[in-house]
Amino acid sequence: MSISLLLAGSLCVLPFLVPYHQPPVLSFFPEWLAAALGAAAVLTRVVGRGAPIVAPPSAARWLTAFALFLSVRAATAPLAYPQASLLAVLYVLFAGALVWLGAQLVADFGLERVATVLAAFILAGALANSGAGIIQYYGRPWYLEDVVADLNVLGAYGNIAQRNLYANYLALGQGALLFLWVRSRIRTNYAIAALILLAIGSALSSSRGALLYLLWYAALGVLTARGSAEMRRLGFAACSLAAATLLVQYALPWLNDALQLTRVGEGALDRVRASTGEPERVAIALMALRAFAGAPIAGVGTGEFAGVAFDLGLDPVLAPDFAIWTSSHNLVLQLLAETGAVGAALVLAGVGVWMWQALRSYRSGPQPALWFVVAVVGVELIHSLTEFPLWSAHFLGVAALLMGTSSTVWAARPAISQTIRIGATAICIVMSVALAVLLRDYIRLDSARITGTSTTLASAGQVERDAATMRELAQGLLAPVAETAIAMGVTPDRSDLADKLAIFARVVRYWPANSVVVRQAVFLAFDGQADKARDALARALRTYPAQRAATISILEQALSAEPAAIEPLLAQARSSKP
Numbered sequence: 314m315s316i317s318l319l320l321a322g323s324l325c326v327l328p329f330l331v332p333y334h335q336p337p338v339l340s341f342f343p344e345w346l347a348a349a350l351g352a353a354a355v356l357t358r359v360v361g362r363g364a365p366i367v368a369p370p371s372a373a374r375w376l377t378a379f380a381l382f383l384s385v386r387a388a389t390a391p392l393a394y395p396q397a398s399l400l401a402v403l404y405v406l407f408a409g410a411l412v413w414l415g416a417q418l419v420a421d422f423g424l425e426r427v428a429t430v431l432a433a434f435i436l437a438g439a440l441a442n443s444g445a446g447i448i449q450y451y452g453r454p455w456y457l458e459d460v461v462a463d464l465n466v467l468g469a470y471g472n473i474a475q476r477n478l479y480a481n482y483l484a485l486g487q488g489a490l491l492f493l494w495v496r497s498r499i500r501t502n503y504a505i506a507a508l509i510l511l512a513i514g515s516a517l518s519s520s521r522g523a524l525l526y527l528l529w530y531a532a533l534g535v536l537t538a539r540g541s542a543e544m545r546r547l548g549f550a551a552c553s554l555a556a557a558t559l560l561v562q563y564a565l566p567w568l569n570d571a572l573q574l575t576r577v578g579e580g581a582l583d584r585v586r587a588s589t590g591e592p593e594r595v596a597i598a599l600m601a602l603r604a605f606a607g608a609p610i611a612g613v614g615t616g617e618f619a620g621v622a623f624d625l626g627l628d629p630v631l632a633p634d635f636a637i638w639t640s641s642h643n644l645v646l647q648l649l650a651e652t653g654a655v656g657a658a659l660v661l662a663g664v665g666v667w668m669w670q671a672l673r674s675y676r677s678g679p680q681p682a683l684w685f686v687v688a689v690v691g692v693e694l695i696h697s698l699t700e701f702p703l704w705s706a707h708f709l710g711v712a713a714l715l716m717g718t719s720s721t722v723w724a725a726r727p728a729i730s731q732t733i734r735i736g737a738t739a740i741c742i743v744m745s746v747a748l749a750v751l752l753r754d755y756i757r758l759d760s761a762r763i764t765g766t767s768t769t770l771a772s773a774g775q776v777e778r779d780a781a782t783m784r785e786l787a788q789g790l791l792a793p794v795a796e797t798a799i800a801m802g803v804t805p806d807r808s809d810l811a812d813k814l815a816i817f818a819r820v821v822r823y824w825p826a827n828s829v830v831v832r833q834a835v836f837l838a839f840d841g842q843a844d845k846a847r848d849a850l851a852r853a854l855r856t857y858p859a860q861r862a863a864t865i866s867i868l869e870q871a872l873s874a875e876p877a878a879i880e881p882l883l884a885q886a887r888s889s890k891p
Contacts, residue, residue: 316357316361317354317355317357317358317361317414317418318354318418318421318422318427318430319430320350320353320354320357321350321351321354321411321414321415321418321430321431321714322430322431322433322434323350323434324347324350324351324354324411324707324710324711324714325431325434325435325438325711325714326434326435326437326438326441327346327350327438328343328344328346328347328350328706328707328710329343329438329442329472329473329482329707330438330441330442330472331343331346331472332445332459332460332461332462332472333462334462334474337758337759337762337794337798338755338794339474340474340705340707341755343473343705343706343707344705344706344707345706345748345751345752345755346707347706347707347710348403348407348706348710348744348748349745349748350710351407351410351411351414351706351710351714351744352407352410352740352741352744352745352748354411354414355410355411355413355414355737355740355741356737356738356741358414358417358418358421359734359737359738359741360738364417364420364421365420365724365730366417366724366730366733366734367413367416367417367420367722367723367724368722368723368724368729368733369409369412369413369416369722369733370412370413370416370667370716370717370720370721370722371663371666371667371670371720371721372409372412372663372664372666372667372716372717372720373409373410373412373413373416373663373717373720374409374663375659375660375662375663375666376405376406376408376409376412376659376660376663377405377406377409378659379405379652379656379659379660379663380402380405380406380409382652382655382656382659383398383401383402383405383615383652383656384398384399384402386398386611386614386615386652387399387402387615390611390614392614392615392616392617393614393616393617393620393793393818393819393820393822393823394616394792394793394819394822394823396789396790396791396792396793397614397615397616397617397793397823398614398615398616399790400790401615401616403743403744403747404704404706404709406740406743406744407706407709407710407713407744408709408710408712408713409713410737410740410741411710411713411714411717412713412714412716412717412720413717413733413737414714414717415427415713415714415715415716415717415718415719415720416717416718416720416722417717418717418718419717419718419722420722420724424680424682424683424686424718424719425496425680425682427682427718428492428682428683428685428686428718429492429493429496429498429682431489431714431715431718432488432489432492432493432685433489433493433498435485435486435488435489435689435711436486436489436490436493436507438482438486439482439483439485439486439487439489439490439511440486440507440510440511441472442471442472442473442479442482442483442486442514443471443483443486443510443511443513443514443515444510444514445460445461445462445471445472446469446470446471446479446514446517446518447469447510447513447514447517448461449461449462449463449464449469449470449471450464450468450469450517451574462474467519468517468518468519468520469514469517469518469519470518471514476518476519476520477518477520477522477696477699477700477702478700478702478705478708479514479518479520480515480518480520480522480523480526481522481526481692481693481696481702481708482708483511483514483515483518483523484515484523484526484530484692485689485692485711486511487508487511487526487530487554487558488530488685488688488689488692489685489689490504490507490508490511490554491530491547491550491551491554491685491688492547492681492682492684492685492688494550495543495546495547495550495681496681496682508554508557508558509561511558512557512558512561512562513561513565515558515561515562516558516561516562516565516566517565519566522695522696522699522700523558523562524559524562525695525696525699526692526695527555527558527559527562528555529688529691529692529695530551530552530554530555530688531551531552531555531556533548533551533684533687533688533691534547534548534549534550534551534552534553534554534555535548535552536548537551537679537684540679541679543681544679544680544681544684547681547684551688592630593628593630593631593638594642596628596630596631597622597631597638597640597641597642598641598643598646600622600625600627600628600631600641601618601641601643601646601647601649601650602646602649602650603625604618604621604622604625604650604651605646605649605650605653605654607621607625608653609653609654610653610654610655611652611653611655611656612648612649612650612651612652612653612655612656613650613651614651615651615652616651616793616823617651617822617823618639618640618641618647618650618651619637619638619639619640619823619824619825620821620822620823620824620825621650621822622638623637623821623825623830623852623856624852626852626855626856627825627856628856629855629856629857629858629859632827632856632857633859637824637825637826639824640701640704642699642700642701643697643698643699644697644698644701644703645657645661645698647701648660648661664694667690667716667719667720670719670720670721671683671686671687671690671719671720673721674719674721675687683719686715686716686718686719687719689711689712689715690712690715690716690719693708693711693712694712747790750789750790751790751791754786754789754790754791755791757782757786758783758786758791758794758795758798760779761778761779761780761782761783761786762783762795762798764776764779765778765779765780765781765782765783765799766780766783766798766799766801766802766803767801767802768802783795783798783799784799787799787816793820793823793824796816796819796820796823797820797823797824797829799816800816800817800820800829800832801826801828801829803816803832805832805835805836805867805870805871805874806871806874807839807874807875810836810839810840813836814833814836814837814840817829817832817833817836818833821833827853827856827857827860827863827864828863828867830849830850830852830853830856831849831850831853831863831864831867831868832867833849834846834847834849834850834853834882835867835868835871835879835882837849838875838878838879838881838882839874839875839878841878843878843881846878846882847881847882847885850864850882850885850886851885854885854886854889858889858890861886861889864886865883865886865887868882868883868886869883
């Protein structure tokens with residue numbers, strides 16, 4: 314049992330310390346490690362002896378129903394990539410298993426001990442990440458290149474690769490710090506030093522989400538002010554933490570500006586003032602609602618939001634700098650768009666039941682451990698309304714695990730207990746096999762995606778082998794990523810025209826970038842589908858006006874293959890407004 318708790322704690326820290334974040338999937342290794350640790354923790358507890366097995370909490374049962382729904386969709390719906398739905402099924406089963414694990418650990422050790430262990434791991438990871446963010450922001454020495462990620466965007470992000478996720482994790486560390494301090498696990502002077510370190514890292518991230526977490530902790534502090542002496546002390550500490558962190562959010566960017574260590578206006582407060590209104594957020598929310606209106610029952614399909622948004626007429630503001638918004642940046646809207654009312658209802662029912670149970674438990678017996686769980690899960694739920702943390706396995710795992718620790722459960726009868734053991738073991742086996750296949754395929758994808766899809770100085774033999782590898786990967790779980798790489802490097806000629814048309818018909822529903830859509834127009838023209846080619850090109854020119862020069866360049870490359878088919882498209886592109 315202790316090993317399972319240790320593995321659960323490791324899930325809360327180790328995936329967040331991985332400094333390697335490179336294409337083709339920036340967060341692959343942290344997410345893979347989180348899933349592996351989660352599966353190991355569940356399997357260890359299932360095969361071990363100890364307290365009676367508890368029945369799955371309500372949230373876990375709702376998530377299991379959601380996984381079944383996604384499985385049916387993957388098997389029956391005409392999706393571009395059923396693999397995306399299958400991966401989503403694995404994510405959901407992973408979350409449901411960790412909800413159960415959290416509840417089981419509480420049955421084994423009690424909420425106080427479980428919360429203390431998980432809080433200690435979270436705080437350790439947050440402090441390490443805050444230190445990494447400070448180092449990378451002010452200048453990473455060469456001897457830390459293998460343990461601290463390189464800084465290549467404005468604002469620190471530690472070893473988590475995204476500023477908003479970095480600020481999220483530091484906020485989890487702040488909640489853990491408050492809990493451990495109020496339970497006298499950390500001395501006050503050490504707690505103050507840790508708070509300063511976390512506040513500096515949060516301020517350097519320039520994430521606007523950090524300000525939402527401060528409001529959340531301040532609100533919890535106010536609501537806790539009428540409890541026992543210990544809870545009042547915790548409430549005062551939460552309000553003090555929010556005030557102190559807000560002060561650092563204001564003062565540190567000013568100090569950096571004064572010392573010429575950063576750009577003017579980089580702080581989170583400056584970004585809030587500069588982004589008032591933020592039309593792209595409103596535009597993508599409305600696009601999600603339009604996608605939901607077109608498929609209200611079961612949604613447009615997992616991973617197909619971007620393609621549907623493009624078909625509906627994506628606003629150019631949502632496709633800046635050769636990028637494209639592939640999500641609504643809101644979990645509820647994304648669920649409605651991709652899984653419809655059925656999928657969204659299943660997930661929201663699970664979250665809603667957990668919230669009701671946690672609130673009822675807190676009102677009947679408020680205690681710091683439960684406060685910590687509510688605070689940390691609250692950070693994740695708040696963030697899920699503005700970004701996409703719960704689509705990352707390491708953040709999803711932490712949230713699910715802590716949700717389970719505060720869920721209402723009961724000991725299962727012997728027959729049901731055996732069924733739970735068998736079901737949990739089966740889930741772990743399936744996840745283990747999938748993780749092994751994913752790791753193998755990802756390593757192959759990483760080594761073959763350049764030489765196997767584009768012109769390089771590699772030998773002809775290696776090019777042929779890597780191209781065959783990419784075609785093989787296009788049949789597996791990483792098919793969307795593999796075929797997108799193939800599409801981005803395909804030669805604009807008539808060879809294998811039917812295969813190219815089929816690939817682009819799928820890729821444009823997954824990643825409708827300008828270069829993908831324009832190449833699709835070229836191949837449609839080669840195939841004699843002139844009207845569809847002109848329509849695809851018109852949508853590309855309308856959605857990506859800043860990439861008009863790149864569009865013309867692609868068409869000029871294809872011109873020599875069949876001038877009669879491409880000349881009308883080239884004239885259309887040249888006559889469009891830049």
